[in-house]
Amino acid sequence: MTKKVLATSLIILAAILMANVYVNSSQAAVLNANTNNSLEISQPTDMANNQAERSCANPAPEMVETCQAIEDEILASTVRLLLYTPLMQIEGSGYRVVNSMGHATVMNGRYLITHNHYEEIILSMLLDGDPDNLITINIFNTEGEIISQVPGQMLTVLLVEHETVVFDLGENDGVGYLTALGLPSARMLAQSLLSAGMEVAQIDWDGNASHVDWVRIDAINTQADTPIINVSNCVLNGASGGGVYWQGQHI
Numbered sequence: 193m194t195k196k197v198l199a200t201s202l203i204i205l206a207a208i209l210m211a212n213v214y215v216n217s218s219q220a221a222v223l224n225a226n227t228n229n230s231l232e233i234s235q236p237t238d239m240a241n242n243q244a245e246r247s248c249a250n251p252a253p254e255m256v257e258t259c260q261a262i263e264d265e266i267l268a269s270t271v272r273l274l275l276y277t278p279l280m281q282i283e284g285s286g287y288r289v290v291n292s293m294g295h296a297t298v299m300n301g302r303y304l305i306t307h308n309h310y311e312e313i314i315l316s317m318l319l320d321g322d323p324d325n326l327i328t329i330n331i332f333n334t335e336g337e338i339i340s341q342v343p344g345q346m347l348t349v350l351l352v353e354h355e356t357v358v359f360d361l362g363e364n365d366g367v368g369y370l371t372a373l374g375l376p377s378a379r380m381l382a383q384s385l386l387s388a389g390m391e392v393a394q395i396d397w398d399g400n401a402s403h404v405d406w407v408r409i410d411a412i413n414t415q416a417d418t419p420i421i422n423v424s425n426c427v428l429n430g431a432s433g434g435g436v437y438w439q440g441q442h443i
Contacts, residue, residue, distance in 0.1 A: 262393065269298045270378075273296050274330040276291035276292075277313075299442075300368065302361050302371070306433040307433040325344070329341070336401050347359050354416075381443050389409060392408075392443070393438075394434065
């Protein structure tokens with residue numbers, strides 16, 4: 193099967209820098225939200241104690257409940273986005289509706305980590321603040337049910353880098369917009385000590401609903417300072433933007 197190449201979320205490190213938080217380069221750290229919406233650092237699970245990894249791809253009976261709990265946690269903090277415009281004139285291609293879709297991961301109650309290959313027109317309009325208020329964004333849960341619809345003007349493009357975009361939906365009365373919707377934030381692993389052969393969880397979908405695939409890392413390479421994980425799995429077209437997780441932590 194063709195190997196899917198996924199860029200890991202080094203965007204998390206950029207988010208740390210934007211929040212003026214220092215991370216020692218030799219130490220892994222987990223990002224969590226705090227009450228004043230900054231990004232704070234907490235210590236990750238001691239990876240040295242997790243060398244004897246137990247598989248969730250084909251879990252032993254005693255692992256079924258644990259693996260299901262990890263999947264539930266991952267899916268709870270994952271959404272699907274549909275961004276679209278009304279019928280509009282596009283230079284060189286006449287009139288058409290412009291639309292893009294993909295998965296996104298909830299971070300710190302107000303941010304969405306997603307992919308960067310949305311329609312160029314849509315991303316350009318969002319970067320300009322959607323001045324003509326033409327973009328609508330539907331937010332779906334992983335069951336395919338719409339949970340919110342917001343105008344493009346409500347969304348800020350916080351960062352575009354390394355195959356990744358971070359959107360900011362802001363707060364309502366001091367509470368992150370996504371938290372107010374009842375969506376939990378993913379646990380973030382700022383740096384990872386992963387290696388080939390380890391098992392990770394990957395977001396995929398079947399065209400209607402999202403799910404978790406448990407896959408093995410084939411290799412880890414670096415391109416332009418960005419670690420690239422090669423995993424032994426193919427995802428369905430449209431699954432872009434979904435996270436990859438190690439022991440329930442977004443990497």
